[in-house]
Amino acid sequence: MQEFDVIVIGAGPAGLMAAKKLAEGKARVLCIDKKQEIGVPKRCGEGLSIKWMERVGLKPDPSWCLQEIDGVGLYSPSMKSLEIKFNRLSGYVIERRVFEKDLAKITASKGALIRTKCHAHSFERKDGQVIVTCIEQGFEVKYSAPLIIAADGTESLAARKLGLNTKITLDDIDSGYQYEMTNISFENPSYINLFFGTEIAPRGYVWIFPKSKTGANVGIGIGGKEEKTAKEYLDKFIQNHPGLKNGSIIEVNAGTIPVGDFLDEMTADNLMVIGDAAHQVNPIHGGGIGIAMEAALIAAEVALEAIEKRDFSQKLLSKYNGIWYKTRGNSLKKILKQRHMLEALDDKYFETLAESITGDDVMLIAEGKLAASAKMVIKKLVRHPKLVSVMLKYLK
Ligand SMILES: Cc1cc2nc3c(=O)[nH]c(=O)nc-3n(C[C@H](O)[C@H](O)[C@H](O)COP(=O)(O)OP(=O)(O)OC[C@H]3O[C@@H](n4cnc5c(N)ncnc54)[C@H](O)[C@@H]3O)c2cc1C
Known part of the structure; x- marks a missing residue:
């Protein structure tokens, strides 16, 4: 059984960023993902603001920064539009598949070991270690470490199996559905467009995030309790939109977005939880890539201290909880309040x-x-x- 200082479950933006920072700090780190290819499928509108890149120390790279964004068009139910033009470039629609693979390559180059098609299914605490049992390319393998970082997305198994209450109600979940479309038309490729209304997207919105002049991610997020599916609402919207209805669909994505409250406690003995697994997304627009990477950096910093002190108790690890709430959680709580108001x-x-x-x-x-x-x-x-x-x- 191979032993590590930390095992990160999930190689999305949160897991990769945590593994990168841990490897930079000379920790022996393994990062695993059940997907066979990092970044695929993307389950994401791929919008990422420059502000987030700066916060987590990422430089925009032309290989994954596809479309510059400098404005937003907001549409009311009767299609009245409100334009927000930013004074500077505000972000990009990225190619997440390329972005995540790039991040994985950097992470590996710092010394982290990454394994794909490796599905962690059970976790057992034993003598100060956690033994993680995985099915890796069809075979059962076991890895062990005194610290697990759960970065395994909304449906996080690791945190639940290691004793945290990660329950989420349908009220706190948005259901997302998205097509990557081509041969479509929209007014301005440097604007993202958002469409609101109870008939269009109850408790959510439809988005058009351009990836080129004729291609975009066209998606929807709606409240988790709706009777009709997100796909039904999205198809109806596309049929009623002259610029979209004759477009072609080149990718379909679906996923859930934890837009309710964040986990109050994101640590336990031998465990830290980050990103979607800790429900760390912006409760109004559902964006979570940047928030997940920032949380990863905070968690990794505390994890390095734990490794140095050989102390993986909840008491020490919970420093991450405190720092994250101070840095981000408390301001996201205010945004959550605003969301309840809009609802x-x-x-x-x-x-x-x-x-x-x-x-x-x-x-x-x-x-x-x-x-x-x-x-x-x-x-x-x-x-x-x-x-x-x-x-x-x-x-x-
Ligand atoms: C439809 C949709 C559109 C979105 N659009 C945007 C957007 O435009 N901008 C934005 O910022 N955010 C967006 N988000 C949110 C964003 O995708 C997430 O917040 C972000 O991916 C969180 O990163 P993460 O690393 O925490 O989780 P994830 O990206 O979900 O990564 C978790 C990883 O863990 C792996 N995993 C899970 N279980 C196991 C296991 N047992 N063993 C091994 N591996 C496991 C998964 O395969 C996955 O790769 C969107 C979400 C959805 C659903």
Whole structure:
């Protein structure tokens, strides 16, 4: 049985980034993934902002940064549009398959060992170690380490098997469905477009994330409790959209997005949980690549301390919990509150919002700036008392 300092379960953005940092710190690290190819299937709209790349020390690379983005078009249920033009390049639609493979190559070059088609299915604590049993390319293998980092996505098995409560209700999940389409047309390839409305995407939105002038990820996220499927809503939207309805579909992706609250406790003895496995995504738009990589860096820093002190107790590892909540969790909690506010609005109020507010106002709401949003609401929407009362209830 091969022994490591850390075994990272899952080679998505969270797992790879954690493994990279651990290897840079000279830890003996194994990162495994049940997929046979890193980054495939992508299950992602592939939007990544520059702000996130800067935070986690990534340089945009032309091999995976496909389309520059410098604005957002927001569409109300009746297709009134609100344009937000950023003063500078704000991000990219990336080719995630290439991005993740690149990250894997860098991680391996730092000394981490990566294994694909390696499905971890059981975890046993024994004498201060965790023995992980996997099916690797059809054969059972066992690996052991005193520390497991669970980066195995929304349906995380590792965290649950090692004793954390990772339960998530349908209320806290969005169901995502997406086509990568080609031979389609849209106004501006440097804009991402988002479409709202209860008939279009209940509790969510449809997105068009351009990857070129004629190709885009066209996807939808809806509340997990809806009777109709996300695919049904998406197909209907595409049929009603003149620029999309004759397009071709070259890839289909589906997945769940944990848009509810994050795990309160993300550590146990011998265990840290990061990324989607800890439900660390932006509760309003569901983006999680950047958040997952940032959490990975924080967790890896604490893990290196644990390795140095040979202390893998929950007490030491929970430093990660505290640092993450301070760095990101608490501000995401505010955004979660804003999401609950938006959910209380029906289509009529969205129309009112589309008529009354500007792109800058939308940014205040999206960034969870509660006090500034409240001021804006009072100033601009004072003629719509019901809307004001809904918003203030949540902004308080
Ligand atoms: C439809 C959709 C669109 C999205 N669009 C965007 C977007 O545009 N921008 C954005 O920032 N975010 C987006 N997200 C969210 C984003 O994809 C996730 O937040 C991000 O992938 C989280 O990274 P992660 O490494 O935590 O998890 P994942 O990327 O899910 O990686 C987890 C890995 O663990 C592996 N694994 C699971 N179980 C095991 C096991 N037992 N053994 C071994 N390996 C295992 C999986 O194969 C997987 O590779 C979207 C999500 C969906 C579903």
